Amino acid sequence: MTEHAHDSHDDHHGLGHVLPVKLLAGVLGALIFLTLLTVLTGTTYLYGFDLAVALLIATTKATLVCVIFMHLKWDKGFHAFAFIGSVLFVGVFLAYTLTDTKQYQDQIRDYAADTAIDSPFAQPLPDPPADHHHAAGEEHAAGEEHAEGDEDNH
Amino acid sequence: MTTTTPDVHYLNHEKGFKSWFWTLDHKRLGVMYMWSVIAAFILGGIFALLVRMELMEPNGYVLENAALYGFSDKLSAADLYNHFFTLHGAIMVFLVIIPGIPAALGNFALPMMLGAKDVAYPKLNRFSYHLWLTGAIFFVMALVTKGLDTGWTFYAPYSTSHSDSAVIWATMGAFILGFSSIFTGLNMLVTIHKMRPDGMTWFKMPLFIWAIYATAVIQILATPVIGIALLMLTVERTLGVGIFDPALGGDPVLFEHIFWFYSHPAVYVMILPAMGVVSELIANFSRKPIFGYRSIAFSSVAIAIFSFIVWGHHMFVSGQSDIVNVVFSALTFSVAVPSAIKVFNWVATLYKGSISLDTPMWYALSVIWLFGIGGLTGLWLGTLGTDIHLHDTYFVVAHFHFVMVGSAIFSFIGGIFYWWPKMFGVMYSEGISKLGCAIAFIGFNMTFLPQFVAGSHGMPRRYFDYDPQFEVYNYWSSIGAMVLGVGLSIALYALVRSLMGERKPAPANPWGAVTLDWQCTSPPPPHNFDHAPPVDGPYDHELVRWNDELNGYEPVDPVDGDPNLARMGSAKTV
Amino acid sequence: MTTASADAHGHHGDHGHDHPEHLAHHFDTLEQQFDSCKLGMWAFLLTEVLFFSGLFVAYATLRANNPEIFSLAASFLDTKWGAINTVVLLVSSFTAAMSVRNAQLGETSKLKRNLLITLVCAGAFMCIKYVEYSHKYHVGLLPPGMEHSMFNPETPYIPHGDHTGEYLELQAHTADMTPAERVHTMTTLGRFFGVYFFLTGLHGVHVLIGMGVIGWVLMRANRGEFGPDNFTAVDLVALYWHLVDLVWIFLFPLLYLIH
Numbered sequence: 003m004t005e006h007a008h009d010s011h012d013d014h015h016g017l018g019h020v021l022p023v024k025l026l027a028g029v030l031g032a033l034i035f036l037t038l039l040t041v042l043t044g045t046t047y048l049y050g051f052d053l054a055v056a057l058l059i060a061t062t063k064a065t066l067v068c069v070i071f072m073h074l075k076w077d078k079g080f081h082a083f084a085f086i087g088s089v090l091f092v093g094v095f096l097a098y099t100l101t102d103t104k105q106y107q108d109q110i111r112d113y114a115a116d117t118a119i120d121s122p123f124a125q126p127l128p129d130p131p132a133d134h135h136h137a138a139g140e141e142h143a144a145g146e147e148h149a150e151g152d153e154d155n156h
Numbered sequence: 157m158t159t160t161t162p163d164v165h166y167l168n169h170e171k172g173f174k175s176w177f178w179t180l181d182h183k184r185l186g187v188m189y190m191w192s193v194i195a196a197f198i199l200g201g202i203f204a205l206l207v208r209m210e211l212m213e214p215n216g217y218v219l220e221n222a223a224l225y226g227f228s229d230k231l232s233a234a235d236l237y238n239h240f241f242t243l244h245g246a247i248m249v250f251l252v253i254i255p256g257i258p259a260a261l262g263n264f265a266l267p268m269m270l271g272a273k274d275v276a277y278p279k280l281n282r283f284s285y286h287l288w289l290t291g292a293i294f295f296v297m298a299l300v301t302k303g304l305d306t307g308w309t310f311y312a313p314y315s316t317s318h319s320d321s322a323v324i325w326a327t328m329g330a331f332i333l334g335f336s337s338i339f340t341g342l343n344m345l346v347t348i349h350k351m352r353p354d355g356m357t358w359f360k361m362p363l364f365i366w367a368i369y370a371t372a373v374i375q376i377l378a379t380p381v382i383g384i385a386l387l388m389l390t391v392e393r394t395l396g397v398g399i400f401d402p403a404l405g406g407d408p409v410l411f412e413h414i415f416w417f418y419s420h421p422a423v424y425v426m427i428l429p430a431m432g433v434v435s436e437l438i439a440n441f442s443r444k445p446i447f448g449y450r451s452i453a454f455s456s457v458a459i460a461i462f463s464f465i466v467w468g469h470h471m472f473v474s475g476q477s478d479i480v481n482v483v484f485s486a487l488t489f490s491v492a493v494p495s496a497i498k499v500f501n502w503v504a505t506l507y508k509g510s511i512s513l514d515t516p517m518w519y520a521l522s523v524i525w526l527f528g529i530g531g532l533t534g535l536w537l538g539t540l541g542t543d544i545h546l547h548d549t550y551f552v553v554a555h556f557h558f559v560m561v562g563s564a565i566f567s568f569i570g571g572i573f574y575w576w577p578k579m580f581g582v583m584y585s586e587g588i589s590k591l592g593c594a595i596a597f598i599g600f601n602m603t604f605l606p607q608f609v610a611g612s613h614g615m616p617r618r619y620f621d622y623d624p625q626f627e628v629y630n631y632w633s634s635i636g637a638m639v640l641g642v643g644l645s646i647a648l649y650a651l652v653r654s655l656m657g658e659r660k661p662a663p664a665n666p667w668g669a670v671t672l673d674w675q676c677t678s679p680p681p682p683h684n685f686d687h688a689p690p691v692d693g694p695y696d697h698e699l700v701r702w703n704d705e706l707n708g709y710e711p712v713d714p715v716d717g718d719p720n721l722a723r724m725g726s727a728k729t730v
Numbered sequence: 731m732t733t734a735s736a737d738a739h740g741h742h743g744d745h746g747h748d749h750p751e752h753l754a755h756h757f758d759t760l761e762q763q764f765d766s767c768k769l770g771m772w773a774f775l776l777t778e779v780l781f782f783s784g785l786f787v788a789y790a791t792l793r794a795n796n797p798e799i800f801s802l803a804a805s806f807l808d809t810k811w812g813a814i815n816t817v818v819l820l821v822s823s824f825t826a827a828m829s830v831r832n833a834q835l836g837e838t839s840k841l842k843r844n845l846l847i848t849l850v851c852a853g854a855f856m857c858i859k860y861v862e863y864s865h866k867y868h869v870g871l872l873p874p875g876m877e878h879s880m881f882n883p884e885t886p887y888i889p890h891g892d893h894t895g896e897y898l899e900l901q902a903h904t905a906d907m908t909p910a911e912r913v914h915t916m917t918t919l920g921r922f923f924g925v926y927f928f929l930t931g932l933h934g935v936h937v938l939i940g941m942g943v944i945g946w947v948l949m950r951a952n953r954g955e956f957g958p959d960n961f962t963a964v965d966l967v968a969l970y971w972h973l974v975d976l977v978w979i980f981l982f983p984l985l986y987l988i989h
């Protein structure tokens with residue numbers, strides 16, 4: 003059997019379906035293109051649709067991987083059904099928790115605001131210590147400790 | 157011809173510790189699971205009795221005798237109490253009920269019910285069992301190091317940042333046990349899909365198989381979520397990622413969401429296989445095709461799916477928002493419908509059946525009563541308004557014991573009594589077994605019925621002392637617990653006794669069931685069947701008849717004149 | 731053939747069909763065995779999807795409530811490395827799919843080459859992750875519970891020397907905030923990095939496991955074990971590897987590309 007015989011789409015070989023090289027390479031090309039696209043869209047302002055666009059592109063890529071690379075198109079329908087089912091369950095999980103968390107955020111913020119004063123971040127962030135030297139007046143223990151540790155490395 | 161035990165069978169064809177520990181045989185693994193689960197059950201039971209002893213009097217009974225334990229003050233006694241109920245709950249949930257039926261009985265019986273030689277992945281099956289053992293070791297490590305006092309629910313932020321007990325041993329133990337459960341489920345799912353014999357269409361599968369199938373779906377889809385929840389908790393505790401701990405800006409309600417996204421479906425991992433066992437028992441001991449076969453089968457799958465959309469009913473007063481509360485409360489009722497369908501079908505099967513009251517049937521009938529109460533009280537808890545009052549009271553404790561112990565454990569024991577003759581090729585004493593069942597049933601009701609009353613009067617759960625007005629309920633509850641303990645001990649005694657002294661050999665088919673597991677000898681040969689026997693419906697009881705000499709049932713139309721390996725289910729095809 | 735005499739070893743012989751070499755005793759046909767393996771792998775992939783879902787939920791709730799802080803946080807991640815890593819993984823996914831083809835056709839030497847490329851890509855991915863992680867470690871962009879984290883609410887770590895870039899940016903960014911705002915910003919950033927490390931770390935662990943199993947398949951390929959009726963292992967490992975890729979396909983825009 004030569005390799006050419008297998009370069010057609012619906013060829014079944016033994017137990018599974020053999021994918022033609024061209025198809026696989028084409029998918030890889032599309033995936034890389036979509037990656038560049040998402041970098042592009044991800045770094046420009048899209049009027050609030052950034053997340054939607056990013057997810058759309060990611061889902062397209064994921065679909066390509068599932069359908070072609072993972073052979074779902076030629077595989078038993080049950081596998082695709084189950085996989086989509088699991089994604090739907092994740093959707094349910096996300097939908098509930100997102101609805102819920104939105105509702106009680108105010109309480110969390112109030113609590114956070116009440117306790118903010120105890121946090122070191124209530125003060126503006128201090129300047130970083132000058133390197134290698136224990137300049138007088140360094141107030142932050144953690145910074146200092148590290149400066150010492152760092153010196154050992156030199 | 158009288159019943160004799162075959163010379164070579166799966167129990168004796170290989171000998172020695174290694175032949176068991178490294179076995180790939182699903183029957184041996186099932187048996188080992190069973191004994192391991194029973195051992196864990198005894199350990200968990202000891203903690204339960206300690207808890208009940210403490211609660212016998214309002215000011216405590218056990219822990220206050222501090223000198224005995226080297227605890228000088230009341231506070232450390234209270235602390236110890238937290239350890240007791242946590243270890244009780246965690247052991248019972250993760251080591252006993254979840255693996256109980258699917259891993260022990262499922263492993264033993266399911267491949268045989270399919271006429272298969274083994275599960276689809278024998279090595280994975282063994283790995284699951286070894287994971288179970290590893291998980292158990294982690295739990296024991298938690299126990300012997302600093303104990304565990306978070307409650308089996310591991311709520312954050314207490315578990316992430318405050319408890320100084322051995323939380324990580326326990327969470328990692330539960331994580332490992334979770335994967336043991338996942339792999340069991342995965343194995344069962346594939347076995348059921350791919351290894352059914354010719355002629356066994358989906359709707360000719362015994363209902364136990366449907367139940368295990370639905371369970372497997374939950375195990376595969378829900379259990380990884382507890383895995384990640386516990387991993388997140390562990391990482392939060394060690395590295396402080398700030399997901400759950402409010403001190404780092406985290407959100408403890410999120411932990412509860414993730415926890416219950418698994419743990420509500422998990423209660424169906426416990427009850428669905430139990431329902432499968434009960435369906436088998438009711439059909440076979442009523443000698444009648446089960447009423448509403450399809451509706452029972454579909455309701456298993458429906459339960460599996462609905463169970464994923466109701467978890468928030470555990471969080472009505474945990475800070476979950478009103479909107480989500482209302483939605484979860486409404487949806488909770490959806491899961492009660494398929495549960496009720498099953499109960500109605502069992503009752504309808506009994507109607508005009510020719511009922512034989514052997515020990516397994518005693519358990520099955522008990523379960524109808526106990527699950528009735530457990531399920532219905534679930535509805536009160538699912539009702540938002542009443543749950544605000546009942547949440548975190550003894551009412552909840554009573555509810556879940558009725559479903560987890562009264563239904564799941566009683567079914568498990570009923571299943572053990574049912575398959576025992578097949579497992580070990582011996583019959584137990586019906587008299588002693590029934591006595592055990594009766595005492596356990598009475599003890600169980602005595603333990604948990606009063607708790608409903610105490611709970612609805614407002615007695616909170618997980619407290620080590622309580623208001624004197626609750627004394628009478630707790631007193632009887634504690635007495636009941638001891639009665640229950642006695643009943644279960646008698647049941648265990650009946651089983652162990654049957655293996656000792658003069659054994660009474662079991663026929664291939666003592667109960668007249670027509671599922672394939674009863675078509676090989678008791679105990680089965682190492683590889684069950686040379687060829688899968690052809691099958692018809694799983695509940696055509698006309699295909700077998702009683703034979704006095706065999707002291708069991710024989711096929712009406714035996715193949716090759718061999719009553720032991722006959723094709724009961726296939727009278728027409730042969 | 732009564733049960734008593736059905737012994738453990740003799741039963742292979744009396745099957746009507748011959749039992750091919752790669753067929754385990756409890757299956758009847760190669761096809762049944764192959765289908766079972768595939769179904770099992772898919773079931774495992776479902777488990778993986780749900781396993782990651784818990785972290786995605788944590789991510790989503792955090793982001794939904796703090797969109798502005800998330801775009802600030804993402805600006806501390808290096809899009810260039812993220813994009814390169816995405817391409818690396820995509821290429822490895824391609825070569826994994828190619829390996830399946832090679833195994834199906836019995837092209838052993840191509841199979842070995844493709845598996846090797848997959849393995850090398852996985853290694854490259856981990857190296858790049860290492861570069862990213864070590865940078866974050868030095869500048870103190872770590873989960874808030876860690877000592878070396880600038881978000882630690884007890885004693886915040888303050889970077890120094892060459893590692894102050896991000897810190898100074900944050901210092902400037904938060905300088906004019908009210909105390910409550912600043913606390914909120916800093917703790918939320920801390921949680922972002924908690925989630926970031928957790929998600930990418932868990933994914934990284936999956937990559938490492940993937941490298942293990944790819945290596946194992948490569949060894950078997952070296953022994954010439956695979957061919958038209960025996961490519962299941964390659965197929966399953968490739969499926970797993972694609973899932974690892976799938977997770978990253980979502981992680982990349984969700985973590986690096988927030989605007």
Ligand code: HEM
Binds near residue numbers: 530556564
């Ligand atoms: C028939 C349908 C059922 C309904 C509607 C139902 C409803 C509920 C509700 C609403 C709660 C929360 C109560 C609260 O904490 O305030 C609850 C708790 C519980 N249920 Fe059920 N339930 C049902 C069946 C089951 C079954 C079959 C099991 C187990 C086999 C089970 C096990 C539990 C457990 C373990 C808890 C308490 C968990 C804890 O807080 O520690 N339930 N149930």
Ligand SMILES: [Cu+2]
Binds near residue numbers: 419420423467470
């Ligand atoms: Cu529930």
